[in-house]
Amino acid sequence: MAIQKGDFIKLNYTGRFENGKIFDTTDEELAKKEEIFNPRGLYGGDVVIVGAGHTIEGLDEDLEGKDAGYTGTVSIPPEKAFGPGNPDLVETVSITKFQDRNVHPGMPVELDDKKGVVSRVIGRRVTVDFNSPLAGKTVSYEYTIEQVLEADVEKIQGLLALYTGIRDTEIDITDNVAKINVPTGLTFNQRWLMAKNRVASELFKYTGIKEVQLIEKLTAEAEVSAPAEPEVEAEAETEVKEEPSESQE
Incomplete structure (x- = not known):
């Protein structure tokens, strides 16, 4: 098909x-x-x-x-x-902006916390392209x-790998409810904090999943990558439901 x-x-x-x-x-x-x-x-x-x-x-x-x-x-x-390249991200500056005065086209540079590539040098003026190298x-x-x-389990594992870089997550699906066992330490991962709601939203849109439960289990044997807050219990469960008003953290 x-x-x-x-x-x-x-x-x-x-x-x-x-x-x-x-x-x-x-x-x-x-x-x-x-x-x-x-x-x-x-x-x-x-x-x-x-x-x-x-x-x-x-x-x-x-x-x-x-x-x-x-x-x-x-x-x-x-x-x-x-x-396309954004012309507003191409700037011409004085060569005095650079500690290394041996500036040449193709040279990667960083100015004002922005990374770019030198595209042209004329006299004491340097043109720097701050566009993405792919633009x-x-x-x-x-x-x-x-x-x-x-299989929905494979779909969920694939999305989690795409967004977090972690494969083979333990997942159980019953009556369109997906229980995802969150690996220890992932709770403190900024990438995961930004991605988990998007993962749930895409599952609701593209699969028959109606509810996602994110389960974090902490055990005495597990090594935790960051200290837990005082109110965190030995086992915490987060539910993300299809209706935003019913979602819980």
Whole structure:
């Protein structure tokens, strides 16, 4: 069956600039070879929801209508990739702003807590581009749709991995209620605090899940990454329900 919006799929991909340089990949060995390996990243494929904005627009659109097992390449213009460059983020400053006066085009710099790249040097004036290195670039993605996920447990585990970088979370689903055992220490993870409501909202929208319970268990043997507040009990349970007014923290 052709893939459509709302499907959960496992996706492997490699992103390249027009000159062939790789800037992103789910292949760990290739990432190491290209010196873009992130030791905190997950490799082996991402679980994404087609049409939910989990990938850039051009790739997201290209996934529709394909079948599981499909392998192909798509070229994506800036407006459907990482956006056009913003001229307001290109600034010209005096060379005296730099401690190292040996400034040259292509040199990465940081000014006023902003990271950029020197694009031009004329006399004592330096032009710095503070746009993302991906902005304004046409990119291509070679990708493989590994599978379409059918089981709600796999869908939840995939979303949690996408948003938190943690796989194989213990999950139980009964009567459309998903109980997710939150790994010890994740409660103090800023990434998790920002993502948990979005995970729940996407489950409500794209699955038959009606309620999500986030369960944190602390035991004497567990090592806690941050001190608990005095009022935290040995076992705390957080419920996120489909109706915002009924959600509990």
